[in-house]
Amino acid sequence: MARATNDLNAVRMLLGPAIMYSANTIVFTAGALGFMLAISPKLTVFAFLPLPIASVIIQYFGRRIHERFERIQAMFSDISARAQENFSGARVIRAYVQEQSEIAAFENANQEYIRRSLGLVRLMGMLWPTLELMLGAAVVIVLWLGGREVLFHRMSVGDFVAFNTYMMQLTWPVIALGWVINIFQRGTASMVRIEEILSQQPEIKDETVIGSSGDPVIGSSENLSHGSPDFALQSPEAPITRSPDVVGEIEFRNLNFAYNGTAVLKDISLRIPAGSSLAIVGPTGSGKTTLVSLIPRIYDAAPGAVLIDGRPLRDFPLDSLRRNIGFVPQETFLFSDTIRENIAYGIAREDATPTLDEIKAAAEAANIAQDIESFPEGYNTTVGERGITLSGGQKQRTAIARALLRSPRILILDDALSSVDTHTEDKILNHLREIMRGRTTIFISHRVSTVRNADAIAVLHQGRIVELGTHDQLIARNGYYTDLYNKQLLEEELAEV
Ligand SMILES: Nc1ncnc2c1ncn2[C@@H]1O[C@H](COP(=O)(O)OP(=O)(O)OP(=O)(O)O)[C@@H](O)[C@H]1O
Ligand SMILES: [Mg+2]
Structure with missing residues (x-):
């Protein structure tokens, strides 16, 4: 049930918002970056100095978010299963006077769920400020270096202001990038869980390909005498003899x-x-x-x-x-x-x-x-x-x-x-x-x-x-x-x- 609801929703987020914000980010970045390069290539390079550090941080958090999210979803599965069992087994629970202990067990499961969710929230609470810190560092670098350029008349005030404005325009796309990565991690974790079910093959199914077992076909099964010891060796082939x-x-x-x-x-x-x-x-x-x-x-x-x-x-x-x-x-x-x-x-x-x-x-x-x-x-x-x-x-x-x-x-x-x-x-x-x-x-x-x-x-x-x-x-x-x-x-x- 969890896979059909929560996980499915995570995959939906991956297909919708994640793609939309990625496109948004790419367009904004390409545009703003183009103008920034036109104004001052040197300053642009310095502005992007904190970027490699940011990507390392995103990688680091991404993996952990992925792991925690998986554990949370697993917990949610348990809770759903438990709730479902409690409803369908209500009569047995009452007959054995297990209401209180079932409530306690449910409460425990929920507490654990909260605990794990808080773990994830804490991680995300760290990810975002860290990203903003990186952005702030970029702003400081630009103000300092760009300010000097202006003071020494190597850049006009107009260009400097324009450069800063473009850089501010990039704030949201970079933050969105962190968010998209988060959605992406959740979505792929959920996709794996859903795929586990979708890829299940029934153990018992029709024989499909002729001679798939590789055994040569010896005679028709109908002509074999009863109790023939060879019978068990016969391969389950012969679709010719199939009849409903x-x-x-x-x-x-x-x-x-x-x-x-x-x-x-x-x-x-x-x-x-x-x-x-x-x-x-x-x-x-x-x-x-x-x-x-x-x-x-x-x-x-x-x-x-x-x-x-x-x-x-x-x-x-x-x-x-x-x-x-x-x-x-x-x-x-x-x-x-x-x-x-x-x-x-x-x-x-x-x-x-x-x-x-x-x-x-x-x-x-x-x-x-x-x-x-x-x-x-x-x-x-x-x-x-x-x-x-x-x-x-x-x-x-x-x-x-x-x-x-x-x-x-x-x-x-x-x-x-x-x-x-x-x-x-x-x-x-x-x-x-x-x-x-x-x-x-x-x-x-x-x-x-x-x-x-x-x-x-x-x-x-x-x-x-x-x-x-x-x-x-x-x-x-x-x-x-x-x-x-x-x-x-x-x-x-x-x-x-
Ligand atoms: N799905 C299963 N997986 C593993 N063991 C099983 C499974 N189903 C039954 N068994 C075991 O196989 C044995 C025979 O079970 P089966 O259900 O065929 O008995 P039965 O004769 O129908 O009994 P009853 O009269 O109680 O219905 C039992 O020991 C049971 O524990
Ligand atoms: Mg039986």
């Missing part, structure tokens, strides 16, 4: 995945046939979210470890891949907009704006339509920042409606039913079964009720698939899933008592 159409078969092949060296997924091999449903259960931290994040390439796995329709993910253009996937993340994110825009998000901005009927159908399928209709402004109700005026379950169902509206070939629900009761969950699942017929669905859940009807259930434990099969098969295995089932059965019985 996704049928929906997903496969993980000997997939290993690590975050910064920490292995999270280990040797996962799993095929999800097109049109089927897979449920993933497992203890928290076992890697469920990580596994499904690899499908829309939120994170990138090794080339060839994740395939759709038998082709490496990188064969698909990123936007068509993501457009074919409806992803409901574990943490719902709503925009501070109307509920209608929130559901239509991602489609409204492309080509066709969805009609209200389509939005209603998606809301119906996600079982949120009734709630929305009960709101005073229906679909035009604004949901507040990040959906703060909705309940947790309403937020989740809005997010599901958003994913369903795209009618994706692949739907991924990451614990997306965790905030709804089992009755509502049943309804949503029934709708989903209809809508997702012929499409691929992946559920992540901690609840047996969500997953029991899936075509296959995978149990993830410490990054490995330890159990795989249908509900009945897994119950017969007597492992983690059976445990989970028995516990939840017990809970239900207890709840009924």
Whole structure:
């Protein structure tokens, strides 16, 4: 935020006033200097004697101003971030009675900001008088030498007065020079900070140049048999085979995945046939979210470890891949907009704006339509920042409606039913079964009720698939899933008592 406001303004100053005053200074200096040289070259040289010293001083101060200004901007960033966090986290702050300590921390940050700003002001307070001193020295030299010239009749009084007037004319441009240098230092410091953001390249992007990896292309990926160990070596080339159409078969092949060296997924091999449903259960931290994040390439796995329709993910253009996937993340994110825009998000901005009927159908399928209709402004109700005026379950169902509206070939629900009761969950699942017929669905859940009807259930434990099969098969295995089932059965019985 600081970079988008303060820094941007500093760059604007660089482009506007800095250029204007530079031009001003150049024109004034050239004009006045010309006349001064015409009157007396000797006196002009003496008048400009203090100039080299002035430029050394400007250099010296300039560097320091630059450094201090950078530190001030960094501090301003911190303060903005802190203020933003305090507002969006207001509920948590109140719940943990942290108002006073947050105020104190904010106060501290501001004091530090003042301290650093004063440091800069002090520096500038020194720069300007020093420059004026140099100018004063020039005036003294001219008065003394020029006065003598006049006394000895080597120069007329008129020329002497004219010379002095021209020199006075130069006062402002020289001071402006100091100021311009100051603006210039700030502007370039800010430009560097903005450039840092502008030059960022997304880590995950479309493969562009053919054969950029330099590896020769051996065969088409489609003809390789499953599990071929050579597969991972294949370069992510072949734009010829690119096609935006996704049928929906997903496969993980000997997939290993690590975050910064920490292995999270280990040797996962799993095929999800097109049109089927897979449920993933497992203890928290076992890697469920990580596994499904690899499908829309939120994170990138090794080339060839994740395939759709038998082709490496990188064969698909990123936007068509993501457009074919409806992803409901574990943490719902709503925009501070109307509920209608929130559901239509991602489609409204492309080509066709969805009609209200389509939005209603998606809301119906996600079982949120009734709630929305009960709101005073229906679909035009604004949901507040990040959906703060909705309940947790309403937020989740809005997010599901958003994913369903795209009618994706692949739907991924990451614990997306965790905030709804089992009755509502049943309804949503029934709708989903209809809508997702012929499409691929992946559920992540901690609840047996969500997953029991899936075509296959995978149990993830410490990054490995330890159990795989249908509900009945897994119950017969007597492992983690059976445990989970028995516990939840017990809970239900207890709840009924
Ligand atoms: N962006 C990340 N950077 C580094 N480590 C991460 C990141 N995301 C997750 N992890 C780590 O990876 C492991 C698996 O996380 P993941 O979110 O996949 O678990 P999960 O099975 O979805 O858990 P939960 O049921 O709680 O949602 C955890 O140990 C977690 O700390
Ligand atoms: Mg998760």
